[in-house]
Amino acid sequence: MKVLLTGGTGYLGEYLLAELLKRDHTVWALYRTDLSRLKTVRFLSGLGLPSSAGRLKWIRGDVLEIDEHWDRWCSDNPGLQHVDSVLQNAGSTQLQMDKHGEPMRTNVGGAKAIKRLIEHNPLNVHLISTAYVCGRAEGQHILEESHPAGDFVSVFEESKWEAEKLLLGAATILRPSIVVGDSKTGRSTRFQGWYVPLQGAYFLSNLLQNTEVGDRFNLGMTLPGDANGRTNIVPVDYVAKAAIRIIEKPEHHKQIFHLTHPEPPTNQWTLDLVQRRFDLGGMRFAGKGAPVARPRDQMDCSVGIQMQSVLFYFPNDPSFDRTNTDRAVGELEVPRITEALVNRLIDCAIGANWGQPLE
Numbered sequence: 001m002k003v004l005l006t007g008g009t010g011y012l013g014e015y016l017l018a019e020l021l022k023r024d025h026t027v028w029a030l031y032r033t034d035l036s037r038l039k040t041v042r043f044l045s046g047l048g049l050p051s052s053a054g055r056l057k058w059i060r061g062d063v064l065e066i067d068e069h070w071d072r073w074c075s076d077n078p079g080l081q082h083v084d085s086v087l088q089n090a091g092s093t094q095l096q097m098d099k100h101g102e103p104m105r106t107n108v109g110g111a112k113a114i115k116r117l118i119e120h121n122p123l124n125v126h127l128i129s130t131a132y133v134c135g136r137a138e139g140q141h142i143l144e145e146s147h148p149a150g151d152f153v154s155v156f157e158e159s160k161w162e163a164e165k166l167l168l169g170a171a172t173i174l175r176p177s178i179v180v181g182d183s184k185t186g187r188s189t190r191f192q193g194w195y196v197p198l199q200g201a202y203f204l205s206n207l208l209q210n211t212e213v214g215d216r217f218n219l220g221m222t223l224p225g226d227a228n229g230r231t232n233i234v235p236v237d238y239v240a241k242a243a244i245r246i247i248e249k250p251e252h253h254k255q256i257f258h259l260t261h262p263e264p265p266t267n268q269w270t271l272d273l274v275q276r277r278f279d280l281g282g283m284r285f286a287g288k289g290a291p292v293a294r295p296r297d298q299m300d301c302s303v304g305i306q307m308q309s310v311l312f313y314f315p316n317d318p319s320f321d322r323t324n325t326d327r328a329v330g331e332l333e334v335p336r337i338t339e340a341l342v343n344r345l346i347d348c349a350i351g352a353n354w355g356q357p358l359e
């Protein structure tokens with residue numbers, strides 16, 4: 001393929017870019033800053049992949065300008081006019097609306113710009129969305145199809161749903177669930193969502209180690225959600241491999257695919273692991289549909305603040321149909337979520353200071 005990849009310097013984007021190059025495709029990678037490009041070049045070099053010339057070419061620009069500047073980009077970048085595919089990965093993972101209008105600005109605006117582009121330049125379009133465009137769907141089995149507007153847990157979900165609607169019928173829609181680090185190395189550059197309660201447990205463990213406040217093995221904390229519910233996490237390397245294999249074959253184009261885990265861990269399994277890892281005890285889930293207890297003390301309040309951005313995700317535990325995905329890439333093994341894997345993810349997060357700059 002000859003692919004224009006947007007968001008190629010983002011977390012998932014780097015893996016998509018690497019997979020395209022490994023499988024001998026030619027890529028024009030859109031980037032916005034020299035710093036982001038440099039970080040991606042280092043990532044590719046670490047894998048022994050080419051970082052410029054040959055099969056990888058760089059274009060500085062913004063997906064929101066793709067239709068407006070397409071002719072100029074083609075003039076300035078010989079060969080770009082022969083691109084046959086656009087892999088739209090550029091996006092904002094902001095959960096709630098910020099002062100700049102994100103995530104709507106990029107996620108919906110990018111889809112609009114690509115839709116305008118393909119009206120005059122026929123291209124195969126492939127959109128990275130999210131399995132959670134279904135919104136709040138506790139205990140439901142979600143099919144690989146278009147959904148009506150739901151009870152969205154976040155603006156992020158709503159923005160991805162709107163992007164899908166704009167390109168439905170014109171694009172292959174790839175829906176990963178909650179993307180976590182590399183299954184082999186634990187590597188991640190983003191520690192949002194699923195990582196937030198892990199970070200809370202880490203900081204709580206450190207707090208209890210350095211103070212006389214509370215019994216670390218008898219915390220008596222109640223978390224939202226069902227112990228038997230499942231949080232669908234999927235390693236980034238699997239998502240990239242599955243996505244590229246799907247879009248390589250024209251017979252898969254313009255369909256919807258769930259890039260989700262077929263056997264996600266239960267919430268209780270994860271909680272038990274986290275309590276072992278950080279020498280904590282006395283945490284439990286409130287139960288399906290049960291309200292969360294009010295904070296008892298300052299420590300409860302601190303943990304609540306740490307977790308508030310993801311509180312609504314715990315009770316939302318749909319399962320995801322993978323009929324299309326299994327038909328397309330069923331031979332591709334999905335890495336099992338084991339204690340060793342989760343510990344690698346935690347080790348990487350701690351080593352990266354949970355994405356925060358060191359003081």
